[in-house]
Amino acid sequence: MSTAHQGVRRDAGKGPPLIELRGVARRYVMGREDDPAAVIVPALQGVSLRIEAGEYVAIIGQSGSGKSTLMNILGCLDNPSEGLFLIDGQDASELDADELAALRRERFGFIFQRYHLLPGMDAQANASLPAVYAGVSTGQRMGRAATLLAELGLGERMHHKPNELSGGQQQRVSIARALMNGGQIILADEPTGALDSASGQEMLRQLDALHAAGHTIILVTHDAKVAAHARRVIELSDGHVLRDSGTPAGHAVPQAALAMASGPGSFWAHWRGQLREALGSALGALYANRLRSSLSMLGICIGITAVVCTAALGDAARQGIEGNLGAAVASKLWVWSDASKLPPGALPRDFRPYELEAIRAIDGVQDVQGERRMMGGLRQGTQQVNGQTLAATTDTLKSNQMTLALGRDFTSADLQARAQVVVLSHRLWQDLFKGRASALGSTMLIDTTPGAAEAGMPGGAAAVPIGAALPVQVIGILKEKRDGDGDDGRSATLYLPVSTYLSKIDARPSVSSFRVMVAKGHDPAHIEAQVRHRLKALHGQQDFGLWNGDAMFRQVQQVMGIIAAIFTGVGAIALLVGGVGVMNIMLVSVSERTREIGIRMAVGARQSDVRMQFLIEAVMLCCLGGLAGLALSWLAAQGANAVQDKVTLDVSGKAVALAFAVSGGIGLLFGTLPARRAAALSPVDALARE
Known part of the structure; x- marks a missing residue:
């Protein structure tokens, strides 16, 4: 692969290990924790182990042995119920959600059994996704993604969507994604489980090459033949470590293994990239659910039409009355x-x-x-x-x-x-x-x-x-x-x-x-x-x-202001109904895209990144509805002007600005709850959803 073995920086056992678990247990509670009738299911019990940088470790066990739970904890996707999980001597339990996301983004690369590629993106965009959250500029991340895919034999397939790739090709895209930010630690969960034998062997050769390049490989499998490729095997049974062959004697930590972790990228590059990614994702989601999106926009469209038309009618009536009356009596x-x-x-x-x-x-x-x-x-x-x-x-x-x-x-x-x-x-x-x-x-x-x-x-x-x-x-x-x-x-x-x-x-x-x-x-x-x-x-x-006459003129102005406020209130009610519809649709969208949220979190998305994505989608949905409402209002005004000449209706620039401001405000207001719910999801729970 692209990183060469560069010799020894320190010997194993000198200084803190790369990963250390001390008495780690993970229990799942079926029901409320304070309910005496709740069922507690232990997944891990008192697991202690040390993994040095540059090791190739296989975690093996039958279904239910706890190996996937252990991998989720090792990858900072889940937290232990008790015990200590340390990375380079730092207690992971002391890190908040965004700091854990930074660890996943800068230190880890994930290779999942089901690939977990985003269907709306091509291979290059999927591979470059972790770099979006790392703050890497568009040109740099797309260039690196193209290089990685070319090295993995996908140079001519990088612009194909996942459904246009074979299983083995999709898994190679997930390898490129794992290496995007360095991939110091590669976590592979049953990487050959969904592949045929030939593709499975190619996958194992890729993992061998990554280990040779200095990456720390942690492979989860139930297949002893797959585990045989590793230099160290840890066998689990019923949440306990049944056997651990230990770090190979004379293991030396490659210097390359310690230099692979990417640092934080540019703050502004991160926000620009995330904004561009959120906009693209929002457009893709709206297009994929065109009928539902159109029905959601209809409520906003009707509300904006009501607001703009009542504002135009109010302005026309006020100008007519105030113009005639003002000319006659004002001053x-x-x-x-x-x-x-x-x-x-x-x-x-x-x-x-x-x-x-x-x-x-x-x-x-x-x-x-x-x-x-x-x-x-x-x-x-x-x-x-x-x-x-x-x-x-x-x-x-x-x-x-x-x-x-x-x-x-x-x-x-x-x-x-x-x-x-x-x-x-x-x-x-x-x-x-x-x-x-x-x-x-x-x-x-x-x-x-x-x-x-x-x-x-x-x-x-x-x-x-x-x-x-x-x-x-x-x-x-x-x-x-x-x-x-x-x-x-x-x-x-x-x-x-x-x-x-x-x-x-x-x-x-x-x-x-x-x-x-x-x-x-x-x-x-x-x-x-x-x-x-x-x-x-x-x-x-x-x-x-x-x-x-001026006193009467001011009274008329006050009355016209009250009438305009009443009309605006009617339009506001329509907007409120439309906003509730948008919130409902966004909650449905969060539920349907839970796995996508988990993928983004796994590759390093912060909670704020997830919130931004769904807020932008809600705002875009409302603004598109507002744009449709403006178009409808303009057509209504032109039609009214064509059939009568008593008053002239005009959709003013102020009305356009007001419509977009109100649309954006409705999107922010009613998109906040779905966005917060999406950001609050646990990465491991989100990835488990289908």
Whole structure:
């Protein structure tokens, strides 16, 4: 083999032996240990022996003699019930599970009767598995595996799966795996038991070659002919050492035998390799159980779809409501003449221009807009509707978040010339012109009969009539209300330049109501308090009403937040159900793959390595379900957008990030129990499962 006999480092008997057992016993309890009726089955009783480095030992005995139990203890797969088991003078009972795993990884190589190869890996990957947990880089371990397999005559078969190899070839793969990290101590459990005679002889020649190269060979068999290849035979019967031929006289410990143990590899290389191995194993397991995995992902898919769709619906509804409502009322105050707090018979006073200027001078007030409106008839040809005429400036449409569909807005020239031009709401355009684009440039009439002009808020006064009908020309048409960029869509409204309104409809400079626009970055509640204080000082009494639109807007936002939380809770329940399903499937997977877990532990996997493997599998299962849920949500959103245009559903980047975060969290949460159960398995019990 690849390691040559390099002479003597120390003689047998000088210093601690490689392996020493002192009064080792192993008992199995059938039932609970504290139950007096429990049956105790002794497997080993008072076994004491010393094995020097470089020995070739055969442990022989009939079935039930305890030889497999002894091999499990020698290989750190099991612990004695009493007595001492020492390796290089160190008591193995003082080592925790991860330290025992390190011993198996760095000092031992196992050759099992049933080969114990992982079926989803090819020969090269199976041979290199111990190096994954030793922290060896991918290139190094795959190169060493290829070299070992080539030396064992499997150079052309290294990319074949175990089911594509003969029994003898599979056993040679297990030899390569045993030598991967050095294999100072080779434990062979009935290595020829499942082989034909020719393959069995080849196996024994391989063991002879390994011994000649300096490896310590411990062979367990019931066949005396196989045991004859060893230099020392230990015979067991009913858990006792019946005969021990002892270390051969003059045995010298080869220096190579003491240099074979591999040390710990790179920490980061270990985690990178283990992560790659866990991902590959997870994908293989999910693919091997495609139907079951798909059904498990279905629960997560439904949950994520529910969460993302409700989030998209909530966002669309919130944007629609907050967009429309925010454009109409956010950061605005309405003030009107109000006699409700005045003595009986007292009348409120209108707001004079200098009072509006006083309000405009308050820090944080962006604009003050006096509201002049008239209710009455609006005519075009033979068509007539009842609507309202509002006085407007060049900023009115923009400040109220209204957008033109056709035509133009008012200009300074229109106001200076007192032009008889108007902008129509979408509703009025439909009512009078039936939505025809030819409405632009058309002439229509505004009824200005006595009593038609009035304030739109409580406390309004009669208008000063100018004439019976005012002809005006249409210069613009507003968009229908969509996400805050059009008119309210519910009333027939006409906008007229304020200068024209004052000269043709109502010449009074005072107004009975006005709006206050709050500048960005200022608190509307604070501005409200200042407006109230200044008006009371100017009027000497509270003969006005004041309404803060921002307060209502915040209440609506709170209500929308509660509704969104309720929808999210519904989706969370679906995710919880999906998570329970994932946990159940993972527990089944642990039960079905117990032998695989035992193999990994035997070649040196730590408990943390096993936990990581099953946690990654659970997270991957949930993330795949989350990905399917995202795809389904996107399709649902596109379908909803195709059949209606009232709201636009969008699967945002935030929703994608949330979906994957929630999927990963569900995988971690519900994968923890199966992962802990897998990591807590005893290697020897796991290997015994079929």
